[in-house]
Amino acid sequence: MKRVVVGLSGGVDSSVAAYLLKEQGYEVIGLFMKNWHDDSVVISRECEWVEDSNDAMMVAEKLGIPFQTVDLSAEYKERIVDYMFGEYERGRTPNPDVLCNREIKFDVFLKIALSLGADYVATGHYCRKDVISKDGKDIYRLLSGADRNKDQSYFLCQLSQEQLSRTLFPVGELTKPEVRAIAAREELVTAEKKDSQGLCFVGKVRLPEFLQQKLKPKEGVIVEVPVSAEQYDRAVPQFVSAEEELAYYARKPHYTPGDGKVVGKHQGAHYFTKGQRKGLNVGGTAEPLFVIDTDVDENIIYTGQGKDHPGLFRKALFITEDEIHWIREDMALAVGQSMDVMARIRYRQPLQKAGLHKVSKGMYVVFDEPQSAITEGQFAAWYDGDELIGSGVIS
Structure with a gap:
């Protein structure tokens, strides 16, 4: 029986992920990540971690799985919040959700799960994974979620082969209405709960006030x-x-x-x-x-x-060499090589036709149509069909 640690966030997606894994015969452990202590910048009570933690615990009880809370607020502050402040100070606009997945959920959290003897971690992300064999080696592919309206593959654009090999996405083949229907049928407390709109695991934050803690107003x-x-x-x-x-x-x-x-x-x-x-x-x-x-x-x-x-419009963007990330390392371009892809520069943006052009100092992404608000610090992600193959920070 393989052991899976599910990141129970107190939302409906991770709740159903845990239920599905249990149904599939895995030994499931629920873990809630507490990533934030400062309530002074959270604007609504609907997103507070206490409420989320309680909901996660009630789901675990209902499913009959062990549950515990881990406090990752020190790591979150160092790896996400301090990075965000630094980027805003430089006039760049970071994406905390992409960073949270790379640095917290699929790094710190994954290591905790492995220390508990887990074979995998699982989340409620709307994306899919499969494995192919190439030159006698397993290669993991990150695929768009079956629900095109909810596809969250973009948020995972910085994951590595190692991270993907240890990850399961149980709701990736389902649509959001199907997930809610399962939660309602199983009488999970999160069935009707609204999706959180805030910073990854922080809650609904007033960004200017959040930034003002470190970046002083200046007329x-x-x-x-x-x-x-x-x-x-x-x-x-x-x-x-x-x-x-x-x-x-x-x-x-x-x-x-x-x-x-x-x-x-x-x-x-x-x-x-x-x-x-x-x-x-x-x-x-x-x-x-x-x-x-x-x-x-x-x-x-x-x-x-x-x-x-x-x-507002530009036809191309540049990614410096040290900011290029290939999920599919076997598809990485050498200097002078090009590749046609579909790309996006923000979550929920429809995929756009583009070409990748590798040069000695990095890579250009050139779009067929000029793009609005190409923003330094955000992530460009590129796809081959359904598969997200790489990404990079817009410089």
């Missing part, structure tokens, strides 16, 4: 850049090499205050991210203002009117 100006700015009207130069052309399309425009007019004030450029519309508090424009760039050194936010503003 700066909001500059509106018109569609007619010269950055958007330059002729495409002649390129001496393919790499020079790639770099040209991946480069973001450089703005100075003289490129537009001051339309308002803000309390810190590091609280804002590309593509953001809320929180600017600037009225009187024909169309809503969107953030097109932030300059944390000069503490200036550059904005443009409307979701079609040219400052």
Whole structure:
């Protein structure tokens, strides 16, 4: 009987994951991760870890499986929260959920599970895994969830072969309504519970207040850049090499205050991210203002009117060598090689046609269609059909 430790989060997905594994004959242990102590930045009581922990415990009791809580808040602070603060300080926008999976659930948590004699860990993620044989070696494939509306493979884009080999995704073949129906049938307390919307395992957090703990408010100006700015009207130069052309399309425009007019004030450029519309508090424009760039050194936010503003769009992005990650290491590109893929630059974005181009210092991802709000610090993930094969941090 193989032993599986399930990360019971107090939500319906992990509850049903535990139920399914028990039905399949595994020896199941439920483990709740406590990752946060500071309630001062959590805005709603609906997400508090105490309530989640109680729900997880009641599910374990109902299923007749052992249950315990592990406190990973020190590791979470060091690996996720401090990293987030550092990234925002640099003017980048991190993705804590991707990091939480790589650093906490499938690293610290996995090691705890293995120390308990587990063969696998399991989570309630909507994705699938299978194994193929290549050159006499097992290769694990991370596949999109059967429920296209809930597919969470993107959040696991930084996992390794070693991590995947030890992981099970019991709800990956199901749709969300099917999962809720199973929970209701088995009278699990989480059957009707709303999905959490907060930071991974922290709860519903007010991000500016969260950031203000470390990044002090600092007044700066909001500059509106018109569609007619010269950055958007330059002729495409002649390129001496393919790499020079790639770099040209991946480069973001450089703005100075003289490129537009001051339309308002803000309390810190590091609280804002590309593509953001809320929180600017600037009225009187024909169309809503969107953030097109932030300059944390000069503490200036550059904005443009409307979701079609040219400052929002770019055709390519670059990932530095040390930030490229291949789940399928056997498919990794060598310098000079290219590959056609489907890619996304954020969760829930429909997959986009793109090409990967490997160069000596990293890799370019070039999209068939220009993409809105390509944001440094976020993860680009690329797929071959249903399979997520690699990812990297947008530089």
